[in-house]
Amino acid sequence: MNFYQKVYQVVKKIPSGKVATYGQIGSIISSPRSAQIVGFALRALPENSGVPWQRVINSEGRISIQNLRHRQSEQADLLKKEGVEVEFRDNAYCVDLAKYLHRFKRFG
DNA sequence: AAGGTGACTAACA
DNA sequence: ATGTTAGCCACCT
Numbered sequence: 001m002n003f004y005q006k007v008y009q010v011v012k013k014i015p016s017g018k019v020a021t022y023g024q025i026g027s028i029i030s031s032p033r034s035a036q037i038v039g040f041a042l043r044a045l046p047e048n049s050g051v052p053w054q055r056v057i058n059s060e061g062r063i064s065i066q067n068l069r070h071r072q073s074e075q076a077d078l079l080k081k082e083g084v085e086v087e088f089r090d091n092a093y094c095v096d097l098a099k100y101l102h103r104f105k106r107f108g
Numbered sequence: 109a110a111g112g113t114g115a116c117t118a119a120c121a
Numbered sequence: 122a123t124g125t126t127a128g129c130c131a132c133c134t
Contacts, residue, residue: 002131002132003130003131003132004131004132031130031131033128033129033130034129034130034131035129036129036130036131037129037130037131037132040130040131040132041131041132044132
């Protein structure tokens with residue numbers, strides 16, 4: 001199982017209605033400095049992978065997707081559909097991490 | 109096989 | 122507070 005596969009495994013564990021950060025995912029798979037690699041893994045995801053990539057946001061609680069295939073507004077809509085409050089502020093979509101960050105068993 | 113590329117982050121200025 | 126920089130490291134040439 002390569003790094004990307006590990007990332008997908010962890011992302012799949014994020015329950016609907018919750019979010020996680022790139023750095024958090026990296027920490028879970030014992031690679032706390034590879035947050036950016038986590039982003040690569042999600043970018044490499046095919047269209048209908050079954051991996052809830054929309055639940056992964058950056059450490060500031062903002063949506064940082066920069067993929068031509070999807071837009072930030074699309075990720076925001078998906079999260080709203082799952083019950084996550086997303087607020088558009090300062091030209092970016094924001095989520096309250098204190099409220100919606102998922103706590104993994106091995107993290108926090 | 110060596111170097112470039114970033115859906116990141118924390119540290120600076 | 123806001124913008125920039127330098128580490129970061131699995132993948133892809």
